[in-house]
Amino acid sequence: MRQIFKKRTALSLATLAVLASATAQAQQGDPLYRYQWHLMNYGQQVLGDTRPVSGIDLGIDDLHDYNIRGKGVIVGVLDEGTEIRHPDLAANVVPNGSWNFNDGSHDPTPTNPDAAHGTSVSGIIAAVGWNGIGVRGVAPSARLKSFNFLDSDANNEQIQYAWWDGPESKDVAVSNNSWGSTIPLFLTVVSENELAAWENPMSATRGGLGTVYVKAAGNSFASVPHPLFGELCPASAAQVGCSQSINDTEANYFNVITVAAANAAGKRSSYSTPGASVWVSGLGGEYGWERASVSVNAPAGFADRQPAVRFDPAIVTTDLSGCVNGYNANAVVPPEFVSDLNLNRLESDQSAIDGTCNYGGTMNGTSAAAPTVSGVVALMLQANPKLSFRDVKYILATTSRRIDPNQAAVTNADGTVLSAGWTVNAAGRAFSNWYGYGLVDATMAVTRATGFKSLGRLVDSGWQPAQVAAAQPIGNVAAPARATVRIAGGAGRVEAVQIGMASDYPLDFLESTTLRVSLISPSGTRAIVVPAGAAFAVDTMTFDLAAVNAFIDETGNGDWTLEVVDTALAAGAETKGNLTSFKIRVLGH
Template sequence: MRATLQLLVAATHLLVATRAHYLNAWAVRIRGGRQVADQLAYELGYANVGPVVWAEQQMVRPREKRGLAQDWETLRFNDPLWSHQWYIHDTRSSPELPELDHRVTKVWDMGFTGRGIVVTVMDDGLEWNHTDLTQNYAPEASYDFNDDDRDPFPRYDPQDLNNHGTRCAGEIAMTANNRNCGVGVAYEARIGGAHIGITRVTSYVASSLANVTGIRMLDGDVVDAVESTSLAFNVEAIDVFSASWGPSDDGRTVDGPKRLASEALERGVTRGRGGRGSVYVWASGNGGAKGDNCNCDGYAGSPYTLSVSGASQRGRFPYYGEKCASTMAAAYSSGAYTDQKVSTSDLHDSCTTQHTGTSASAPLAAGIVALVLQANPDLGWRDVQHLVAWTSDFAPLSSNRGWKRNAAGLLYNSRFGFGLMDAHAMVQAALNWTNVGRREQCRLEPSALLPRRLASHQQLQLAFDASLCPLAALEHVQVHLDLQYSQRGALDAYLRSPAGTESVLLYRRAKDTTGQGFRNWTFLTVHLWGEDPRGLWVLVIRDKPAYQVMNDGRRRYDDEQLAHDVIDTVPEYEEEEEAHRAAVIQRSRLQQVLLGENLIAPN
């Protein structure tokens, strides 16, 4: 009889497995049978696990659990807030959960970190000596338009009111692996600051620039001259401007760039970056809780800006978000009380996990654009907008209502534009992108004579014939309007393209009770991107109350509002196409039963 002894050595230290690590177990042949083998093992302090009929050298084999692979994503940086930056890398605990991040790490893996791309933060200053910013700070690319000097350092006050620019800049270019705060989206970018305000205004052109710069402009009186100088600051060298500010989000303001600022924006996209155009990334606004509409903000509503809204950690539309047709895409930010916020640098060489609002969304988008431009520096400003339109992701935000598909096949939503910005998809597309051709315009006048009168609680319909329009595919559609009305906030408006796509240009704003109307105001929609413009366009402007208050205090909704409510509560299907078809069927039934004619505006 043969007995085989497998001797197991009890290790008293930890063993670090390598790719070909051998175990502390072996097989040995002992003559004399089981009793002899047991006695020998006992005397040597080993254990006999019994006879075996076959033996093979055993080595450690790498095996992974079939859950979410927790690889080096979690441990790649030693920065303390890296684990809080859920919007940059995948932090899911299960692959069954939706992937809620901008897929930035996949771009880093391709070798793109924003190096060589200049991003300017126009804000209230930049704490350039911050531990997480000073390595990337570019003093030659910074300016203070409040105090008219080259130092954009913020003014300290007891409330730390001027922390905004430092927070926004950190999102873009915090240094990686320095054991401080977090990691910027374009973490190898250098950073500068610009402080905007007014004492006197002087232009300054930096001799050389790195990746990210800043302008101090908001800590003081802001006038058209200050804005224009900031927007036109060194556009030859600056690739991306990031702006997380605008007119008041009070639900009643209608304001935008004046003559000088408008000319500066146009100059930036025509002369910036050697004629390719600087990219202006703009926060869409935080006035949702007050019923504001970002198409009443002429900065977010400019075709020269890339307007960005927010989305919560759970992919929901935040309470502060504004709906409008000019928003191109969404980036993550704060949401409900239980949702995480954005982590970044803060004043006094500190860090924060509490950056919020679309102020936090725009810098993330600007950082993504920096990665894209590093991948393909030849992109023009319109190419960047095309990439946003065609690559933004609907899926992470699909649980929100309001998604529609235009005639070019693009999904759009007044809350999120074309979806969540996907850094990886944008970079992949940019590497193989063919630049768009020359920008052309087609101007149309309404077929009916103006002026026209709009009565209270009625609607006005204007038709535009674009049969002879030479454009092949649409990008931006603007509606220039000069309208006087007794209560501006009672109006809403939508535009219907020749293909039947409807885009809401204006939602009712309950707080806007002014009688000033819209004086030479321009509305913008990007919802019709890629469509054929030829055919009949219809603009509808309406004053219809959402409901009537009855004698007993109850609200009586009109048929159209009821139809709106039902359409907005169509069940959320897994496939957007099914939901879209169901909404169309439901809309048709409501028209037949309730209205008898098509008076239902899009939601």
């Protein structure tokens, strides 16, 4: 079983030889397993021009050998459709268990040759293991259901169908959601009644234990695509992230595990959206290109002009079958788009690794990180099917590994903190807006899940408003606006906190803000909800819902304080706006 992470980073030559031998044996059952560094990483050469850092993996270790493979656990994939007859997925697909929103059938196989996303996500979760072909899933014996709402209208009714309302969703234990807002620069607008209309039926699924909903945090750290304005990212947002995970409404639900992405070096993937609502990190990697492959048919110098992260490892998984469809298709010469190139050694029917084109080595994004976590949850639920969604969340938070331990706060020239790095709360739990509680560790999570005593009755404070007698001017660091709510008779140990606030402070449309919004717990822990520098497509700093996840295991009782400062306001300068309201909901046990 898995030892502490530090021991995995300094492996002896003898240990490396044993791991290499074990991997060679595994390859006999799944030939591409050796390239799946997210499952077993001893620093081997994979797809990409850099090697992964040994030990940066999901910590599967011996679980599969002990037959902890997700058996009996059904995972719903809400995405583009999944190719349910794919040779490496078909045996794990529940017959007539999926749903096609376009034609009302049980076959969600994509008709669009470019719609490979759902098939790749499904393979990360539950590609069949030890069948002599291809790859292996994180939970290679879990069962799959596919709901193709991204190929359809992608509306709330379809989400509800796949989450709890449709007959095909009734036995889904884990719901993977590798999707998000099209333009993730808007703050949340959702009433308390609307929130309850989502969270209550989500909690009632799985016989009252609640389906475990896993959600991608987003891919908007470096830029945000806009149909009219192109790629958006103010220069001042470069260090804190263009968009924030709290901007995606569903990422703030109590029932949802929001997942950030780490790469093969154990650092934040270049694209991974940060935020106060991030819960844990999975492995999404980078882009998986190889210069030797890219340069063959590319314009002269093309590879050399690309950012270095393009050539760091991505995730190897299933693709739409054949060499015409999906991410891995035969190169078009001359290429019109980057997708027309062979990006690494796995691509095209000329590949010496696998010429079927049924697999791809360039899957990335929090879209890839989320299914790594969904697969780990399936392993946990096999080990203990009685875990509630709250139990699962708690176990993941308390067993995940702190990666990139030296992540520091981002400050301005005056030393004012714009965005925090790793912080340790009053209960001793380390949290980062980049990584949540850290990188999931399957062996630690399964070990903790086995025989886990349920958290018991939920204590919910309900929404409690601050009694703001007058608008609070938003000043500089020396004169912040503050509003406080006292919670009494609430949770002895916090599981989750949600807040809302309103202000009349104007924001510059599609530009970064100088405001920093923080929440301070009764124990004195400060969590940054909105970092100074983030960009928004709204007129004022006002939102109805944001999950602030840094306070697990602290006491829920006492004074909770919202603090808003203008980090660019000079001393003595007149404020541009006021904090007008604040509300909070604390959940725990």
